[in-house]
Amino acid sequence: MSVAGRRSSRPSKPTLTVVDLFAGCGGLSQGFRETGRFTPVGAVEHDLAAAATYAANFGEDHVYWGDIGEWVKGDLPDADVVVGGPPCQGFSNLGAKRDDDERNDLWERYVDALVKIKPKAFLIENVDRFLKTRQFRSLLAEVEHGGMLSDYRLDFGVLRATDFGAAQLRKRAIVIGTHKSRDKILLPAGKVPQHEWQTVKDVLGGINPKVPARRTELPEGRTHEVFGKTVRGKYTADELHITRRYESISLQRFRKIPEGGNRFNLPDHLKAPCWIKHTSGSGDVMGRLVWDKPSVTIRTEFFKPEKGRYLHPDEHRALTHHEAARLQGFPDTFEWCGSKIEIARQIGNAVPVDLARALAQHIAEGLSGS
Structure with missing residues (x-):
């Protein structure tokens, strides 16, 4: 469920x-x-x-x-x-x-x-x-x-x-x-027990993975008054289903990384110079999630594939804010305030x-x- x-x-x-x-x-x-x-x-x-x-x-x-x-x-x-x-x-x-x-x-x-x-x-x-x-x-x-x-x-x-x-x-x-x-x-x-752990598919399976290809920003012009101040928001869960604009080299890299893979799967011409020199170390950098396993720890920069195993299991992009909030257990009825970076920080810092x-x-x- x-x-x-x-x-x-x-x-x-x-x-x-x-x-x-x-x-x-x-x-x-x-x-x-x-x-x-x-x-x-x-x-x-x-x-x-x-x-x-x-x-x-x-x-x-x-x-x-x-x-x-x-x-x-x-x-x-x-x-x-x-x-x-x-x-x-x-x-x-x-x-x-x-x-x-x-x-x-x-x-x-x-x-x-x-x-x-x-x-x-x-x-x-x-x-x-x-x-x-x-x-x-x-x-x-x-x-x-x-x-x-x-x-x-x-x-x-x-x-x-x-x-x-x-x-x-x-x-x-x-x-x-x-x-x-x-x-x-x-x-x-x-x-x-481990054989009953919730998986990425259990949590994200009902979200349309194609939507972020058309949306990169939160809705414009929306503000909320609180504590005598004005902040951006409030935003619903589906409005957080947004992606980034990736450079061509990033998209080429994403296409070469299979489910469960990472930067080690890249051919040398798509690796950053520092990756070529370092053939060991973290296997989560530019890593892709696996549908049938739990995710790694959702941190504040989950929208950056170079920061960890945050690539969508199928799509050539990192997790959206909506997907990260789901993996953190927030219900879709939860409302959010702030900029994209501020909301990402809230999601990653949450219990x-x-x-x-x-x-x-x-x-x-x-x-x-x-």
Whole structure:
């Protein structure tokens, strides 16, 4: 069943409240909402386009657009659960790993929020390397006696999104904190065996792959008012089904790469000079996806084939924004704000909705004692 049609049954009335920090466009919030057991009562996001997308889908009334450091100084909402993924660029496996990157310390604002809100449970998600950083070691110290989070117990590990229903081989570090007044919530075990993993075909099979050949831009002249500002949008899922204008050399390369193939399949006259000299290394550069397997991790530049395995299984182009959003688990009813690059960043930075939904259901069951 496609992502657009695959949704969990919902109780008649949500019973728990959730605050989403570093919310982005709302991947975590979407997963929590889809369980039918959570109502969002607070969200914080500093990027205007992402905050606008969140507000378009969850309401503007509970969203704070701005610096979380300022937000935590005010009166914060009561909530059963706090979730969020502090920015991870400083210790991502991509690019330079700077332990002194100021973005790494934004997790401290997350802790400040926990101290003030005092939720029953909290969830942190991040890149898998997070569990090896000094920031994580500092977090562990805070749950020790005398620490700011000494009222909580943690369970943590690395989960694979495909094991929870996503059609994407994406690994994330997950930390669940439970207040000591309740039974400790452990990380969930994956419920989808490998032979039942969702595939690219399961998710993209219902999308017309030929449409992007005729569309390269978002609709012109559309604006949306939010937080007293004007942003581009809102755009529907099918309006994100757009491609790029490729150079002739790129199209020649695409035609030589078979399903599951990559730059190694190219004849020498179509290889970049650096590819000829390097016959090993990443097999995902200029890689083509496979219909009957999950996708690779959808990152923020999925529209650039030179950045990874992002070529469509059949078509001579990279994934469209619509296809990438589907692979991230967003329903077709989700609306988007921003430019093409801003929306791509929102999609790539989001938590796969299927993983978020499974975590939300697990936490809800843990809090209810089931």
